[in-house]
Amino acid sequence: MASPVEFFKQVRSEAKKVTWPSRHETTVSTIAVFIMVFIASVFLYFSDQIIAWIVRLIMGFGL
Numbered sequence: 001m002a003s004p005v006e007f008f009k010q011v012r013s014e015a016k017k018v019t020w021p022s023r024h025e026t027t028v029s030t031i032a033v034f035i036m037v038f039i040a041s042v043f044l045y046f047s048d049q050i051i052a053w054i055v056r057l058i059m060g061f062g063l
Helices: 004-016 023-059
Strands: none
């Protein structure tokens, strides 16, 4: 087990190796996430509506 000082030296050394995304990459990724969330929410909304309609049909509550 390394001493706390040695541990933080290793952490600092590893942090220098990290390649951070550019502003453009971050923007593109964020937009892609928002688009996928929107698509998933629309899909889930319509799936829920269809399942609810089927359940109402089976239970005899009509349309």
